[in-house]
Amino acid sequence: MKYVVVTGGVMSGLGKGITAASTGRILKNKGYKVTAIKIDPYINIDAGTMSPFQHGEVYVLKDGGEVDIDLGHYERFMDIDLTSDHNITTGKIYKTVIEKERRGDYLGKTVQIIPHVTNEIKERIRHVAKKSGADICLVEVGGTVGDIESMPFLEAVRQMRSEEEKEDFALIHVTLVPIDTMDEQKTKPTQHSVKELRELGIQPDIIVARCKRPLNKSTKAKISLFCDVPEEAVISAHDADDIYKVPIQLEKEGLADYLMKRMSLVPLNDSQSWNEMVRRMESADRSVTVAIISKYGIEDVYLSVKEALKHAGIAMGTKVKIRWVESEDLEKADDVSPFFADVDGILVPGGFGMRGIEGNIKGIKYAREHNVPFLGLCMGFQLAVIEFTRNVVGYKDATSSEFSATGTHVIDILPEQKDIKNMGGTMRLGEHKSWIKDNTLAHRLYGTTKISERHRHRYEVNPDMIDEIESHGLVFSAKNDNRMEILELPTHRFFLGTQFHPEFKSRPERPSPPFLGFVKAMLEGKKPEAGKITAKAEKHPLST
Structure with a gap:
């Protein structure tokens, strides 16, 4: 050694x-x-x-x-x-x-x-x-x-x-x-x-x-x-x-x-794959802008999200520009449309705690109602469920037991988390397997019915409400036993949420499938000049 x-x-x-x-x-x-x-x-x-x-x-x-x-x-x-x-x-x-x-x-x-x-x-x-x-x-x-x-x-x-x-x-x-x-x-x-x-x-x-x-x-x-x-x-x-x-x-x-x-x-080898990846990154001739709704106001908190967006952009020959939107600013606004007027997609990342939550929900509602590509990660996945349950299913008091002791807990604490006292290393952590339904967006993105992704959460979709939510059009397209892992809206251009954190497995030469699909959807929403998929992008197995 x-x-x-x-x-x-x-x-x-x-x-x-x-x-x-x-x-x-x-x-x-x-x-x-x-x-x-x-x-x-x-x-x-x-x-x-x-x-x-x-x-x-x-x-x-x-x-x-x-x-x-x-x-x-x-x-x-x-x-x-x-x-x-x-x-x-x-x-x-x-x-x-x-x-x-x-x-x-x-x-x-x-x-x-x-x-x-x-x-x-x-x-x-x-x-x-x-x-x-x-x-x-x-x-x-x-x-x-x-x-x-x-x-x-x-x-x-x-x-x-x-x-x-x-x-x-x-x-x-x-x-x-x-x-x-x-x-x-x-x-x-x-x-x-x-x-x-x-x-x-x-x-x-x-x-x-x-x-x-x-x-x-x-x-x-x-x-x-x-x-x-x-x-x-x-x-x-x-x-x-x-x-x-x-x-x-x-x-x-x-x-x-x-x-x-x-x-x-x-030297046992002289691999040029990294240099080629950097050349692709530098030669990207298109761009998209994504709004990331932030709870913390510190970019380093979302470093892996930023990198995963970059990886997907490299594969698609596209520069991904980020606009940071403070969730508390959205909470104060009567009309959130100025925040998203010229963005190509909206992303809600993970986080904890009540502060800024209603602002995130406003952003998710805007994405859903205006057919703007949306990607929700962990907390973003849970808030997408809350937003849909409030505004489509009809439970106006839908919330998470993390945020409120009262209301309809469409998001509730994991059973195994209820009696936990110590905070360190006690969440649902690390890689867990999920099984994806056929003929879904998730299946098209991953190209398989079995995946393994990294988690970090204490709360989940309330199993008692899944059937009612799905009856109104939201699809839980991947599950781990009775735990919901991916959600999507089939009638939407791209509306996807993951209970897990796909950003942690994204690599410059192997972009995360949800991020790749998200960037592709943003590109396709561009006007004809910018939305054209070039031969460079088509070479990637998930770009078609």
Whole structure:
């Protein structure tokens, strides 16, 4: 097993996750099987109970792990499926160490950060790497060098480096090279960051320098001299206008060549599929605009939705533009039509809580009544049921037991959720199978009657009301036993809702079927010039 560890210095938000994901993609292009681990130094067990206002999106893995958005980047860039074992947090480590101490596993020894905590960290990394069957394991250490929370993890990295063969371990350090008022690239922040690493006993092998524009040769030479890395190992990671261009950019800058040489690797392949995908993305000659009705007002909360729309757009040769619409603004409006006057589709994503719900319902009603393509995800699916039950079936007090103790609970809590007290990791999570009815929109989109998609919810459509709802024209086209998984309106151009989150399985080269169908429907609603399906789009199996 070979390990590539990615650390970050100077400040947070530099793009360690994208750097790690891009490195993984580069190695995958060279023919190697790659897996990835994200270390989050927070004491939470996982990201499941964190506020979206603080943490952004909670990404859901196939086994139900609720994790940081960086694992979503890993899955999308490398086209792999990870599990909760691939996310290591301080909370997980300390919980395990304390449980071992209580069982007497340490034979009465004084339990300390070194060696007990660091050993646990190393054991977890090696276990996940081995279990994956990969050739190379990427490990991203969250936080910034110098943070007190990261210290045990960096010490574990230092120990692993000495325990592994030199060619089996490489460390990439991501830093910042700012530009001063004289338009000069400054290396001092990078020098200080590497100095902090060295004080911990760690010497980086490669420095990836985040900067506004490509590094000057003199800047590279200065970083090389002061940080004791070869000049060819100083990689310019200047701003890109799309994250999917970063692997190509880093490879052009020499990251692949140096890393392969440093780890005694030889190319087994030279896949160009990623480059071809980026070329398709850049050559898209049409566009559609989708309104996303937001509860949280923070784009990162809906990162996977944005990416899934982009994936579908790439397959259809189309740029998908997003207009963010605040649900609370819709609540206050007597007439919502100005919000949607020039959009091609409306999307309602997942979420929790009562705030802004009535605004979402107004948006769904507008989509249904004006034949505007609509896609509802998780909460959006449930709100579409509520809107239909209120305004078509006739239950004006239709609601969810999540929002109100009174009224007609067309959406109700899952039976197994009723007695749950702990909040972390207790929802209906991860991949569950659904069975799709023949001759439905869902069947045409997926091309099969059996699917598996990722979930994150506590509420469901009330089974006692399904027959009455369907008698008025809404079709539940996919089910898991008596749980409704997909809804659609056959009389509508495109009106689809999913109880699951299809965005979590969407990939740049394998777009999610509901998103692909949604973008196709928006395109077909355009005027003849923009609505024409080109040969490029027809090549995709789901574009016809």
